[in-house]
Amino acid sequence: SQQGEEDPQALSIQEGENATMNCSYKTSINNLQWYRQNSGRGLVHLILIRSNEREKHSGRLRVTLDTSKKSSSLLITASRAADTASYFCATGRSSGSRLTFGEGTQLTVNP
Amino acid sequence: GAVVSQHPSRVICKSGTSVKIECRSLDFQATTMFWYRQFPKQSLMLMATSNEGSKATYEQGVEKDKFLINHASLTLSTLTVTSAHPEDSSFYICSAAGGGASTDTQYFGPGTRLTVL
Numbered sequence A: 001s002q003q004g005e006e007d008p009q010a011l012s013i014q015e016g017e018n019a020t021m022n023c024s025y026k027t028s029i030n031n032l033q034w035y036r037q038n039s040g041r042g043l044v045h046l047i048l049i050r051s052n053e054r055e056k057h058s059g060r061l062r063v064t065l066d067t068s069k070k071s072s073s074l075l076i077t078a079s080r081a082a083d084t085a086s087y088f089c090a091t092g093r094s095s096g097s098r099l100t101f102g103e104g105t106q107l108t109v110n111p
Numbered sequence B: 001g002a003v004v005s006q007h008p009s010r011v012i013c014k015s016g017t018s019v020k021i022e023c024r025s026l027d028f029q030a031t032t033m034f035w036y037r038q039f040p041k042q043s044l045m046l047m048a049t050s051n052e053g054s055k056a057t058y059e060q061g062v063e064k065d066k067f068l069i070n071h072a073s074l075t076l077s078t079l080t081v082t083s084a085h086p087e088d089s090s091f092y093i094c095s096a097a098g099g100g101a102s103t104d105t106q107y108f109g110p111g112t113r114l115t116v117l
Helices: none
Strands: A005-007 A010-014 A019-024 A031-037 A043-050 A055-058 A061-066 A071-076 A085-092 A099-101 A105-110 B004-007 B010-013 B019-025 B032-038 B044-051 B067-073 B076-081 B090-097 B106-108 B112-116
Touching (some): A031 A061, A043 A055, A043 A061, A099 B044, B019 B032, B019 B090, B032 B076
Parallel strands (some): A010 A105
Antiparallel strands (some): A019 A071, A055 A061, A085 A099, B019 B076, B032 B090
């Protein structure tokens, strides 16, 4: 079953703006990951953050994790039209275990 | 690095036939491979987890005899949809873990669009 809930379900912004997506989960986790999926394609791994970490950066991406609130956020700064995609969070309850995916956020960046 | 291929990318078949989908990790040995199904505008639904040389672990509600998974080597897993019916039409995606800096990261194939007529 999907334990992740993502918010918002859809987000439309202008190029250059920042995009923030949130993910909440219900059980304790070992790690939380963010993936991007372009329409009709496979998923691309973006960032993995472990339960003992609070923030991680990768290029224009910033991920935060608040285990007390069981939530995570993905921030994309200075968005580009090419960032248009669906973004999924996924949680792993233990190292090497299966991932449980959230429902995803559809991001549209308008040029 | 950590590239996963999937073949075929698209298949159309008649009802009652069987379809085999291959998933390969091209530049790493995958300790575990996963098979997902995705309906339009929905999230991924895990179907099964497979480890090389052992039987796949299926998720609740997934028919083992319908969706046969074989994980013959550390770089190849196959999903066979037996006696396919129109309701099996979907986007099937595999992933592999074991490459990259973390064994927790899954690397996904590009997916296979199955249409059963």
